[in-house]
Amino acid sequence: xxEMELYRSExxxxxxxxxxxxxxxxxxxxxxxxLVSLVSDVLIVLLCSLAILGLLFRQMNISVPVDxxxxxxxxxxxxxxxxxxxxxxxxxxxxxxxxxxxHDKRLFFKVVFCxxxxxxxxxxxxxxxxxxxxxxxxxxxxxxxxxxxxSSCLSRFLGRNNGLTAEDTEEQEDTL
Numbered sequence: 393x394x395e396m397e398l399y400r401s402e403x404x405x406x407x408x409x410x411x412x413x414x415x416x417x418x419x420x421x422x423x424x425x426x427l428v429s430l431v432s433d434v435l436i437v438l439l440c441s442l443a444i445l446g447l448l449f450r451q452m453n454i455s456v457p458v459d460x461x462x463x464x465x466x467x468x469x470x471x472x473x474x475x476x477x478x479x480x481x482x483x484x485x486x487x488x489x490x491x492x493x494x495h496d497k498r499l500f501f502k503v504v505f506c507x508x509x510x511x512x513x514x515x516x517x518x519x520x521x522x523x524x525x526x527x528x529x530x531x532x533x534x535x536x537x538x539x540x541x542x543s544s545c546l547s548r549f550l551g552r553n554n555g556l557t558a559e560d561t562e563e564q565e566d567t568l
Contacts, residue, residue, distance in 0.1 A: 406531035413531075
């Protein structure tokens with residue numbers, strides 16, 4: 393039973409991300425609005441919804457205790473977010489520095505090829521469309537990783553055993 397709940401929550405994450413991404417894509421691409429406009433629209437909707445709920449609860453004489461400390465993130469969480477961003481930017485800067493010096497020719501050509509492909513994609517479609525397609529592929533990947541049958545088929549197709557021994561992979565195939 394617990395595995396089924398975990399499975400449902402794992403499948404729900406990519407679906408929620410895909411729905412949110414679709415709404416952002418619609419708002420920014422098809423309505424020709426900016427990201428600032430999207431953020432302000434979301435904040436207006438949240439503010440109005442909370443105001444209506446507050447008025448409704450006051451009318452029904454329901455007291456709702458609101459603890460503002462529950463809405464704050466901890467110092468450790470903030471530090472870990474900033475550290476993750478700093479590590480990501482540092483890693484990208486390191487790769488670009490090594491590629492620019494020319495010491496690693498293979499890395500240099502990989503970076504040039506990736507930048508050229510991104511340039512061609514940028515000329516063909518808008519950046520928002522590329523970002524949305526990447527989000528869709530990421531959600532598809534998350535869904536495939538959370539699904540046991542798709543994950544086992546992908547590992548067989550790609551020739552990976554995900555650190556399992558031969559007996560474990562035979563046992564897994566027998567259960568399917």
